Structures are given as structure tokens and as C-alpha cells.
Amino acid sequence: MNANEQAEVAERDAQRFRDVHDRIKREVQRFIVGQEPVLDAALTALFAGGHVMLEGVPGLGKTMLVKSIGQAVDVPFSRIQFTPDMMPADIQGTNVLVDTDGGGHELQFQEGPLVSSLVLADEINRATPRTQSALLEAMQERQISVGRRTIKLQEPYCVMATQNPVEQEGTYPLPEAQLDRFLMKIVVGYPKIEEYEAIVDRTTAGQEPEVSKVSSADEILELRKVALAVPVPQRAKRYAIHLVVGAQPGSEFAPKSVNEFVALGPSPRAVQALMLCSKVRALTEGRFAVSVDDVKAVAHDVLRHRVLINFHGQADGVTTDRVVAEVLGHVQPPAA
Amino acid sequence: MTDDRKSPEQLREALRQLAEPVAQDVQARHVRDETAALRGLAWPTVAFPLGYLVLTFLFSRAGVDLRMPWALLLALTAVLPIWRVLRRREAARALRVREVEALSMLDRELDLSDRLSAAHEFSGDQDLDGFRLAAMHDADRRAREARGRMPRPLPREPENAAPMWLAGVAALCLLYLATQVTPVDRGAPGGARGERQAQVAAAEPREEPRDEGAGPEREPPRVEARQPRRAQQDASDSSAGEDENPTEAQRKGRNPMGSGRSAEARTAAGGGSERGQPSNQAQSTKGGKAQKPKEKKKDKPRADERERADEVEKPPQESGSTQGRGSGKGSSKSPTASPWSAKDQVVTDEEEDPDEDEEVDDENDESKARGGVQPNLRQRKPPVNRDLQISMGNGQPQDDANGRGGPGGPKKQRGVAQLVLGVTFPDHVSAKPNPGISKITQERIEPQAQQGDQVPGESRGARAAPMGHLTRRALPPWMQDIVRSFYLSLREEGGPQ
Numbered sequence: 049m050n051a052n053e054q055a056e057v058a059e060r061d062a063q064r065f066r067d068v069h070d071r072i073k074r075e076v077q078r079f080i081v082g083q084e085p086v087l088d089a090a091l092t093a094l095f096a097g098g099h100v101m102l103e104g105v106p107g108l109g110k111t112m113l114v115k116s117i118g119q120a121v122d123v124p125f126s127r128i129q130f131t132p133d134m135m136p137a138d139i140q141g142t143n144v145l146v147d148t149d150g151g152g153h154e155l156q157f158q159e160g161p162l163v164s165s166l167v168l169a170d171e172i173n174r175a176t177p178r179t180q181s182a183l184l185e186a187m188q189e190r191q192i193s194v195g196r197r198t199i200k201l202q203e204p205y206c207v208m209a210t211q212n213p214v215e216q217e218g219t220y221p222l223p224e225a226q227l228d229r230f231l232m233k234i235v236v237g238y239p240k241i242e243e244y245e246a247i248v249d250r251t252t253a254g255q256e257p258e259v260s261k262v263s264s265a266d267e268i269l270e271l272r273k274v275a276l277a278v279p280v281p282q283r284a285k286r287y288a289i290h291l292v293v294g295a296q297p298g299s300e301f302a303p304k305s306v307n308e309f310v311a312l313g314p315s316p317r318a319v320q321a322l323m324l325c326s327k328v329r330a331l332t333e334g335r336f337a338v339s340v341d342d343v344k345a346v347a348h349d350v351l352r353h354r355v356l357i358n359f360h361g362q363a364d365g366v367t368t369d370r371v372v373a374e375v376l377g378h379v380q381p382p383a384a
Numbered sequence: 385m386t387d388d389r390k391s392p393e394q395l396r397e398a399l400r401q402l403a404e405p406v407a408q409d410v411q412a413r414h415v416r417d418e419t420a421a422l423r424g425l426a427w428p429t430v431a432f433p434l435g436y437l438v439l440t441f442l443f444s445r446a447g448v449d450l451r452m453p454w455a456l457l458l459a460l461t462a463v464l465p466i467w468r469v470l471r472r473r474e475a476a477r478a479l480r481v482r483e484v485e486a487l488s489m490l491d492r493e494l495d496l497s498d499r500l501s502a503a504h505e506f507s508g509d510q511d512l513d514g515f516r517l518a519a520m521h522d523a524d525r526r527a528r529e530a531r532g533r534m535p536r537p538l539p540r541e542p543e544n545a546a547p548m549w550l551a552g553v554a555a556l557c558l559l560y561l562a563t564q565v566t567p568v569d570r571g572a573p574g575g576a577r578g579e580r581q582a583q584v585a586a587a588e589p590r591e592e593p594r595d596e597g598a599g600p601e602r603e604p605p606r607v608e609a610r611q612p613r614r615a616q617q618d619a620s621d622s623s624a625g626e627d628e629n630p631t632e633a634q635r636k637g638r639n640p641m642g643s644g645r646s647a648e649a650r651t652a653a654g655g656g657s658e659r660g661q662p663s664n665q666a667q668s669t670k671g672g673k674a675q676k677p678k679e680k681k682k683d684k685p686r687a688d689e690r691e692r693a694d695e696v697e698k699p700p701q702e703s704g705s706t707q708g709r710g711s712g713k714g715s716s717k718s719p720t721a722s723p724w725s726a727k728d729q730v731v732t733d734e735e736e737d738p739d740e741d742e743e744v745d746d747e748n749d750e751s752k753a754r755g756g757v758q759p760n761l762r763q764r765k766p767p768v769n770r771d772l773q774i775s776m777g778n779g780q781p782q783d784d785a786n787g788r789g790g791p792g793g794p795k796k797q798r799g800v801a802q803l804v805l806g807v808t809f810p811d812h813v814s815a816k817p818n819p820g821i822s823k824i825t826q827e828r829i830e831p832q833a834q835q836g837d838q839v840p841g842e843s844r845g846a847r848a849a850p851m852g853h854l855t856r857r858a859l860p861p862w863m864q865d866i867v868r869s870f871y872l873s874l875r876e877e878g879g880p881q
Contacts, residue, residue: 052517054512054513055517058513058514058517061514062515277513279502279506281501281506283505335497335519335522336516336522337498337503337516339497
């Protein structure tokens with residue numbers, strides 16, 4: 049294959065990526081009104097092979113969004129409604145005594161809802177740390193261990209968790225180790241005022257639109273490889289690194305607010321996440337290489353849950369979004 | 385589609401061709417900036433002549449001649465523009481627009497999201513994969529599409545050196561004007577002044593040639609004030625009948641005590657005329673001190689000459705050493721008598737006078753003449769306010785803060801005040817303070833013994849279960865022997881088994 053043919057293949061792959069992405073997006077938007085940035089971010093995480101945390105007050109359609117994506121992509125979908133009394137075995141699976149044909153009994157492993165492709169972990173912060181930690185292995189290693197049994201989870205595997213930032217009584221905030229495993233944390237806001245009419249029309253008319261399957265698991269896996277092949281120029285790479293380092297207190301690129309209010313900055317995993325998300329965005333924007341603009345566009349969603357505000361910052365009402373915004377304003381893209 | 389595609393080499397060449405005019409354009413902009421900078425040399429060219437003119441004019445009012453030779457003036461005028469030209473030239477040499485920088489600028493201009501700069505980077509790679517090639521093709525395609533929107537190279541503006549010529553002409557004019565400014569003669573008319581200068585020269589035979597060479601620019605009254613006191617008296621005698629020039633009138637205005645008096649009376653006013661009025665003698669002599677010339681220091685080494693002059697005129701005076709200081713006839717011989725206390729009341733204006741150190745030297749001489757070192761009470765000030773009262777930490781210095789540990793100010797946190805809890809320190813918690821007032825009351829209570837409930841003793845019952853593993857105590861051998869012999873003896877006697 050000569051150079052021009054290689055270029056043609058790459059262009060075809062990129063075009064296919066855009067088509068599938070747009071198809072899924074259009075299908076989900078038949079059901080979800082507005083929330084386009086949220087939908088874009090969720091699809092970015094799906095194509096980048098990461099997990100998503102959706103945070104927003106009740107009633108904004110977080111669960112519906114994830115359900116719609118699960119329906120639009122033909123992958124096994126499961127939903128876990130986390131409660132404080134939920135145990136790890138409830139989500140991973142456990143051995144159950146079942147009747148055998150000969151009239152006997154035997155212990156048989158019954159998989160939990162975690163064994164799926166697209167997992168909706170609803171109100172994840174209501175689960176106890178023990179149950180939350182059961183998710184760690186599944187999210188990072190793409191496998192679960194129950195007793196002596198280790199089950200490989202099938203790809204694509206994506207956990208989309210939701211949490212409510214308001215009702216904090218009886219909740220267990222996720223530890224940093226688990227938060228770091230989410231590729232993106234998406235803040236779901238209220239819809240625009242002109243979107244309310246469409247929401248009312250679509251949800252109270254008695255005929256809810258059905259989301260049809262427009263993609264498959266294999267296609268998603270192929271497109272993930274396409275996204276990974278997108279090259280990153282040095283300038284964008286250095287900028288992503290400077291952003292992550294700039295969010296670490298005491299670093300060379302850190303602005304004053306980071307040194308003052310940040311207790312813990314993002315880890316190198318944040319750079320990986322920035323690069324993956326930037327690659328997906330570059331493809332959806334019709335480019336074949338990552339640009340600084342891509343890094344900037346995904347920085348908020350990638351970094352906001354990896355920055356830990358210290359006590360002083362919390363007392364002053366400093367948010368991670370403000371810190372990330374100041375880092376973005378402080379760190380300039382390196383010269384070409 | 386494949387036929388339309390360029391090879392990687394062609395793409396590299398296309399990128400280079402794209403970057404070249406942009407780089408040239410950037411260079412052209414830089415050249416334009418340099419031209420503008422050369423035009424900007426007009427001000428530095430005029431700056432020195434203008435400043436020189438102003439200074440010459442101002443100093444001429446004070447009787448100082450600042451005129452310099454033309455060659456020096458021209459050289460000084462040229463220093464600033466030459467320095468700026470050299471700096472600009474260095475900056476221009478440092479500027480090199482690389483291809484990638486030009487493409488990056490083009491990316492920004494055409495809103496191409498780093499397509500061109502990324503393609504330029506990929507073009508240098510040896511192993512080009514499909515996406516890199518696609519990125520290069522994409523950049524080439526976008527650049528061709530955006531060709532109509534390319535920023536046009538700047539037209540070269542014709543260099544207009546008119547401002548520089550104008551600046552040069554203006555500088556020459558200013559320099560010429562500055563050389564035409566002559567210092568204002570603030571003294572008396574020439575004949576009288578020259579005459580008095582001669583008298584001054586006669587009264588001050590050791591006047592240095594430099595002072596004489598100062599010529600008419602030297603202010604005569606100042607020279608007069610610089611003379612030793614006796615010489616000043618002589619000069620006053622000789623000039624008593626002269627017409628009063630403005631300086632004399634000015635002096636009279638400042639020193640009303642001496643107005644309308646004869647030369648002797650004026651001499652007395654400068655010397656011991658204020659006997660019996662020690663309290664205000666300092667004020668009265670202050671006017672004379674205000675006229676004190678700068679050359680007075682040169683007169684001080686001539687103490688022997690002054691002493692000789694004192695010896696000549698000693699008979700009419702009680703104490704020559706206190707002459708001019710108000711201690712004299714009628715005053716006590718004691719150095720701490722009223723004249724010194726009167727000096728203590730002198731306000732600080734004199735002490736702030738920069739020439740006062742010379743006066744202090746005179747004082748020292750006079751102290752020695754009185755037979756010993758006297759306390760220089762003239763420098764006595766009110767004691768430093770070391771009030772360390774706690775101001776409840778509003779951080780604002782109080783009115784009476786003196787920076788030496790008094791109330792308020794940053795030095796408050798030093799010394800004893802640092803140990804007091806009321807002193808404010810910068811809070812390490814940069815959060816909002818907790819609203820409300822918390823009051824802590826401490827009570828000192830003597831501890832009292834309390835009677836606890838007696839726990840009745842209880843005999844331990846027999847062990848009903850094995851105790852489990854107990855670690856054996858390590859006893860020394862001699863004790864083990866004692867224990868062993870004790871249990872053996874018990875067994876022999878039929879004790880517990």
C-alpha cells in the first residue's frame with residue numbers, strides 16, 4: 049500500500065467515524081432534547097474507551113441519556129441503582145444454589161449487572177465504599193473477581209455513572225482513586241428555556257419516541273482503533289502536559305489559585321485522558337491530527353474531577369471548574 | 385482521486401512555498417517596525433538639547449553657567465540616538481522567522497486549527513502513516529481553499545526621513561539657544577560688586593584661586609557669609625557705607641535684628657549682641673545661617689588665624705569662644721547655664737540643616753576652648769516614644785507611630801509585644817473569619833479529692849479451663865534452682881502435686 053492509499057484509508061476511517069458518531073448522536077437526540085455538550089462528551093468517552101461520571105440535579109435526564117445511548121448502540125446494557133445496603137455481590141454476581149436435572153442441587157455462578165457492556169451506575173455515591181470499590185476492578189482491569197472466578201468483561205465496556213451533587217445525606221463521596229478512573233466528569237445543567245417546550249411535547253404526549261439501534265459493539269471497537277491512530281503534534285502534546293502540570297500545586301506552570309486552593313493535582317492519567325478525548329474530538333471536527341483547540345475543549349471535562357480542592361478553597365467556595373479555567377487562562381500554548 | 389494527490393515530497397514543497405511568503409511578510413513587518421523605530425529616533429535626538437536648554441535656563445537663573453563646547457554638546461546629543469539604533473539593530477538580527485512559525489501564524493489567520501503547523505511537523509517524519517499523510521493532504525487542501533483569504537503582504541512604505549532631518553535641525557537650534565543663555569547676575573551692579581569682591585579678597589587672603597576664578601558668577605553675599613567671623617566683621621565695616629544691594633536688603637529682611645545698625649552693631653549682632661536674650665538668639669542668628677555659603681568648610685581649618693584675630697579683639701569681650709552663640713557677657717561661666725538651655729529650645733529646623741555639621745564642628749572647638757567637652761545639648765530631642773501599648777490589631781499605624789516600636793506600624797511585632805497574645809499576626813488560614821464573638825472564660829479551681837466506691841475483694845476461683853499458651857518467663861538459673869528445689873520439697877512433704 050503506497051502513501052496515497054494509506055491516506056485514503058485513513059480518510060475513509062475518519063469519515064466513517066464521523067458518520068457513526070453523528071448517527072448515534074442524532075438517534076439519541078430524538079429522545080433527549082438539548083444537552084448537546086453532555087451528549088458529545090458521553091459519546092467521546094464511549095469512543096475513547098473510558099468511563100463517564102454524570103453529575104447533575106435530579107430530573108435533567110442523566111439516566112435517560114445513558115439509556116438512550118445504550119439503546120442506540122447495540123450493546124448489552126444494564127442498570128444498577130445504587131443504595132447504601134447494596135453489597136458487592138449484588139453487582140458482581142454470586143453463587144446461587146440451583147436445582148439440577150437429576151433432582152439435586154448445585155452452586156451456580158449468576159452474573160451481576162456489572163457483567164455487561166454499557167453499565168449505568170445510577171446514584172453511585174449512595175453505595176458504600178465497599179460496593180464502590182467493587183467497581184474499581186471492573187472499570188480499570190475490565191474484569192471482575194468473585195471467589196476464585198475471574199470474569200473478563202466484554203468490550204466495549206463503559207460505565208456511565210450518575211450522581212446527585214445536592215443531596216449529600218447518606219451518601220459516600222467517591223474516593224480519589226475511583227474518581228481518577230473516570231475519563232470524564234460531565235456536569236449536566238438545566239436545559240435552555242427554548243428546549244422546555246420540546247421536552248414537554250415529547251414526554252407528555254403519550255407516545256415516547258423509540259431509539260433504534262444504529263451501531264454495534266464491533267463498530268464501536270473498530271472506531272476506537274481509528275481514534276487511537278490519530279497523531280498528536282508536539283505542540284498539542286506539550287500543551288496537554290503543561291495543562292496537567294499547571295493544575296498541580298507548586299509546579300512551574302501553576303497559577304496562584306492552584307498553589308493556594310488545590311490540595312491534589314491531576315495525575316499522569318489525566319494527560320492520557322486529555323489525549324484520548326482530544327483525538328476523538330479531532331475526528332469529529334473533521335481533522336486528522338489533534339490541535340490545541342481540541343485539548344482546550346476537553347480540558348474541563350477531563351480535569352475537573354482530578355483536582356482536589358483543599359480546605360481553604362472549600363471555605364472560600366472555590367470550585368474545580370474555576371481552578372481549571374484559571375489554569376487554561378494561565379498556561380499558554382507552546383510556540384510552534 | 386489518487387491522481388490528484390501529491391506525494392509527500394510535493395506536500396513538503398507545497399508547505400514550504402506556503403510558508404515562504406508568510407515569513408517574508410513577517411520580515412517585512414519587522415522592517416516596517418524598524419523604519420518606524422528610526423522615525424522614533426526624532427525624540428531621542430531632540431531630548432538632550434531640549435533638556436540641556438531647560439537646565440541651562442534654570443541654572444542661569446541661579447547664576448550658574450552650564451555652557452559647554454559645541455563638540456561636547458554634539459557628542460552628547462548623538463549618544464541617545466546611536467544607542468537606540470544599536471539596540472534595534474541587535475533585535476533585528478535576532479529575528480528569524482522559521483517555516484513552522486510562519487505556518488502557525490497562517491493557521492491563526494485562516495482559522496485552520498493547527499492544520500498547517502501539524503502537517504509541517506509530520507512532513508519531517510520518516511515513517512508517515514495514513515493519518516499523517518491525510519493530515520498533510522488536508523492541510524494542503526485547506527490552504528488552497530483559503531488562498532483567497534491569505535493575508536496580503538504588506539506594501540513597503542517609502543521611507544520618509546523628514547522627521548529625522550527635522551529633529552536634527554531642531555536639536556541644533558535648541559543647542560544654539562542653550563549656548564546663548566547667559567547666567568543672570570543676581571549681585572550688585574558691576575562696579576560696586578567688583579569693589580566689594582576686592583574687599584572680600586582683602587579680608588580673606590587665603591581664598592583659593594578656584595573661588596577667585598569663579599568670577600562674576602559667584603554670589604558676593606555668599607562669599608561674604610563664608611568669611612571667618614572676624615573677617616566678616618571687617619568686611620562689614622568696610623561695606624557698611626555702601627549702597628544696599630538686593631542681597632543686603634534680603635539679609636536685612638531675614639535678620640531684622642541687624643537692620644539699621646552700624647557696622648559694629650551688626651558685628652555685635654553676629655557675635656555677642658544678644659547677650660541677655662539667650663532664648664531667641666538662635667532664631668536671630670538663623671537668618672544669618674540661612675545665608676551661609678557652601679565654602680564655609682574651607683574656612684574652618686583656619687582656626688589659628690581666627691584665634692589670632694580673636695586675640696586682637698579680645699579685650700572688649702568676655703568670652704570669645706561663645707561669640708555668636710549668645711553666651712557672653714552677663715552669662716554664667718558654667719557651660720550649662722541658660723544659654724545652653726536656651727539652645728535646647730531651638731526647634732529642629734537648624735538640626736535639619738545639612739550645613740549644621742560644620743556648625744557642630746565650631747561648637748566642638750568652642751567647647752574645647754571652654755576647657756572640656758561639653759554635652760551637645762543642641763541635639764537633644766524628646767525621648768523616643770517607646771509606648772508598646774496594644775492596639776487591638778486593626779493593622780493601621782496610629783498617629784503617634786514612630787517606627788521605633790511605638791503604637792502601630794510593623795515594628796510592633798518585635799520585642800515584648802510579640803509575646804502578647806493581643807498582637808495580631810497574619811492568619812495562615814486565608815478564609816473568611818468566623819462571624820460572631822467567642823468568649824473563653826477560665827476558672828481556676830483547686831483539685832479536690834473525691835471518694836470512690838470501694839470495690840469488695842473477691843477470691844479467685846479455681847481455674848475451670850486451660851489457660852492456653854503462656855510464654856515462659858526467663859528466670860535466671862539460680863532462681864530456677866530455688867524454685868525447683870521449693871517444689872521438690874513441697875512434693876516430698878505431700879503438698880500440692
